[in-house]
Amino acid sequence: MISIYQVAAKNLLRKRTRSLLTVVGIALSAWVLVSLLGFNRGYENALSKDIDNMGFQVLVAAKGCPYEAATLMLKGGTGLRYMNQSVTKAILSHPEVEQVTPMLMQAVFDPNKGEDGSLTAYLGVDPVTFPPMKAFLKFKQGGWFTGQDARQAVMGYEAAELEQREVGDSILIPEKNIELKVVGILARSGTQDDGTIFVPIKTLQGIFDKNDKLTGIGIKVNKKADIAALEQKLYDLPDVQVVSLAQVKQTIMSLVSTAKIMVLSIALIAILIAMVGVINTILMSVLERFREIGILKSMGAMPWDVFRMIWVETVILCLLGGGLGVGLGLVLSKVTDLLIRRLLPYAPTGSLILIDGGLALVTLAAVVGVGLISGLYPAWRAARVRPLESIRAEGD
Amino acid sequence: MPGNKLIRALFLIVCLGFGSGILLAAVGCDLNDPDRDVKRLFPGSTGYQTVYVSISEKGGLDLLRTIEDRLGDSFKGLFETADVPYTMYRIYRGQELIGYIHGVNQKGRYGGIQVFLALDLKGTIRAFYIQKLTSRQARFLRSPEFGRQFEGLSLTDFYAYDPASGRAPGSSRVSAISNPAPEAQDDFLATLRAVKKNLILVDEFLLGNAHLPARTSRTGGESGSRSER
Numbered sequence: 001m002i003s004i005y006q007v008a009a010k011n012l013l014r015k016r017t018r019s020l021l022t023v024v025g026i027a028l029s030a031w032v033l034v035s036l037l038g039f040n041r042g043y044e045n046a047l048s049k050d051i052d053n054m055g056f057q058v059l060v061a062a063k064g065c066p067y068e069a070a071t072l073m074l075k076g077g078t079g080l081r082y083m084n085q086s087v088t089k090a091i092l093s094h095p096e097v098e099q100v101t102p103m104l105m106q107a108v109f110d111p112n113k114g115e116d117g118s119l120t121a122y123l124g125v126d127p128v129t130f131p132p133m134k135a136f137l138k139f140k141q142g143g144w145f146t147g148q149d150a151r152q153a154v155m156g157y158e159a160a161e162l163e164q165r166e167v168g169d170s171i172l173i174p175e176k177n178i179e180l181k182v183v184g185i186l187a188r189s190g191t192q193d194d195g196t197i198f199v200p201i202k203t204l205q206g207i208f209d210k211n212d213k214l215t216g217i218g219i220k221v222n223k224k225a226d227i228a229a230l231e232q233k234l235y236d237l238p239d240v241q242v243v244s245l246a247q248v249k250q251t252i253m254s255l256v257s258t259a260k261i262m263v264l265s266i267a268l269i270a271i272l273i274a275m276v277g278v279i280n281t282i283l284m285s286v287l288e289r290f291r292e293i294g295i296l297k298s299m300g301a302m303p304w305d306v307f308r309m310i311w312v313e314t315v316i317l318c319l320l321g322g323g324l325g326v327g328l329g330l331v332l333s334k335v336t337d338l339l340i341r342r343l344l345p346y347a348p349t350g351s352l353i354l355i356d357g358g359l360a361l362v363t364l365a366a367v368v369g370v371g372l373i374s375g376l377y378p379a380w381r382a383a384r385v386r387p388l389e390s391i392r393a394e395g396d
Numbered sequence: 397m398p399g400n401k402l403i404r405a406l407f408l409i410v411c412l413g414f415g416s417g418i419l420l421a422a423v424g425c426d427l428n429d430p431d432r433d434v435k436r437l438f439p440g441s442t443g444y445q446t447v448y449v450s451i452s453e454k455g456g457l458d459l460l461r462t463i464e465d466r467l468g469d470s471f472k473g474l475f476e477t478a479d480v481p482y483t484m485y486r487i488y489r490g491q492e493l494i495g496y497i498h499g500v501n502q503k504g505r506y507g508g509i510q511v512f513l514a515l516d517l518k519g520t521i522r523a524f525y526i527q528k529l530t531s532r533q534a535r536f537l538r539s540p541e542f543g544r545q546f547e548g549l550s551l552t553d554f555y556a557y558d559p560a561s562g563r564a565p566g567s568s569r570v571s572a573i574s575n576p577a578p579e580a581q582d583d584f585l586a587t588l589r590a591v592k593k594n595l596i597l598v599d600e601f602l603l604g605n606a607h608l609p610a611r612t613s614r615t616g617g618e619s620g621s622r623s624e625r
Binding site: 110111112113114115140141160161162163164165166169170171172174177179185 | 428429432433473474475476501502503504505506507508509527528529530531532534535538
């Protein structure tokens with residue numbers, strides 16, 4: 001005996017073109033839906049990773065000291081204050097702290113930069129602790145310093161481009177009349193490191209006669225630690241200011257959440273379009289088969305049987321379209337990723353579209369669920385067909 | 397405070413995002429303060445227009461090879477590439493075009509040298525200006541006396557100079573340019589190379605190749621396509 005599923009499938013095959021177009025419509029909607037949901041997850045993950053990759057979550061600087069090279073330039077190189085190197089030990093004693101890296105920023109005036117002269121800033125970093133914290137920094141040429149107090153420099157890409165430096169070249173610290181050998185050129189990172197000239201901290205302390213002095217300390221916090229609590233403890237240290245990237249991250253993520261709502265709204269529109277398409281197709285199919293349904297009922301089919309048959313047709317269409325759309329989403333996720341990267345002013349590193357098995361199943365379930373709801377009205381209309389009326393109406 | 401948080405967040409977005417977008421392009425050589433510098437280099441000018449152009453956009457690798465041939469040296473290293481955007485200033489007195497200013501980056505002994513030339517409409521140097529130079533002898537090479545040696549020269553004179561060997565025939569006007577700081581010979585030679593490259597680029601992009609050694613049918617200059625703003 002023929003099953004209700006076979007009847008439903010045969011019904012769909014009778015109008016192949018229409019069924020195919022409906023499946024394609026559902027597939028496109030499912031593709032958009034799964035890609036948008038994947039983008040929501042992927043973008044947030046990638047952005048979060050980029051922020052974490054900035055190396056340290058908390059920066060401690062001497063109170064009132066500009067902690068960015070740009071700010072230092074704006075202030076005309078003035079306002080540098082120093083902490084004693086012993087502060088690093090005090091910070092390391094907190095259990096929340098995983099690692100610290102001391103930094104010293106110094107600037108010199110170069111009268112031969114422009115008409116009125118300009119400042120050049122150098123950042124002294126610890127060759128042991130700084131590179132692991134900034135693991136995302138890649139080299140275009142060369143590598144990190146070969147010694148703790150080597151007269152060497154690593155240049156950010158932009159700094160090297162301005163100075164036209166390559167590995168093996170020398171740079172001159174104008175006021176000090178000291179040469180440093182360039183041992184590394186960083187690849188572009190899209191961060192302020194691109195414009196920085198890094199020098200081993202001991203070398204820089206020696207050149208500027210600032211032994212045991214620091215302008216900043218980068219702190220990497222244990223993953224499960226309460227950063228806010230640590231910040232409060234750090235404020236107890238004398239004459240320091242605490243700059244927390246955790247706050248920044250939280251604020252950025254709340255901005256991203258707003259964008260997510262917009263993306264989900266677009267996804268909702270995609271679902272609604274698919275829903276209307278399904279209702280239209282099934283309803284048309286019911287209206288065209290008005291007489292046929294009447295005959296089925298006159299032969300003993302109950303309203304529930306007719307309801308189920310129409311509903312199953314909807315489910316088959318949605319399963320096929322949903323499966324195809326999710327498949328397309330999975331297969332073309334890299335292509336979508338590339339397209340989105342071209343459109344976005346800033347795209348974080350890492351995959352922007354994150355579609356896994358779970359998300360694929362959720363999307364398929366959503367599409368089938370929407371299909372079931374969409375099929376309710378046409379199925380209800382079909383179940384209510386009165387045999388005699390339908391046969392007579394078609395005859396007329 | 398929420399305000400501070402927002403400012404920090406915006407700062408980070410700028411650093412992470414929009415900054416990175418901008419940073420993707422190679423860096424050209426712009427006047428630090430064009431309003432002031434143009435008046436100084438071109439007394440009597442009343443305005444200027446900025447034209448951005450790169451070798452890759454105007455003719456790609458073929459054009460690069462042609463420019464290298466004219467220069468007598470190849471483009472070198474990480475940063476002397478075909479996609480460097482050159483900033484060219486067209487100088488006006490009222491509505492009348494009276495000349496050009498153009499600068500190039502050149503690798504020096506201790507850093508990048510930025511060499512600017514102010515040229516009349518025929519491509520003759522009216523003023524020479526080193527905007528940036530890191531050297532112990534920088535003050536000599538940036539002195540007006542040194543710069544005055546370039547005034548009145550054009551690409552025709554600089555064809556005699558070979559940047560690869562750093563030599564020019566004794567009879568040429570370029571050989572008459574004296575180095576005011578013999579200790580900075582590297583930077584002196586780099587400056588001469590920068591001047592020749594500068595003149596070739598202006599000839600190619602603005603003067604319609606008026607100074608080709610053997611005139612060919614090749615055109616270019618202002619009649620060619622350009623990016624402008």
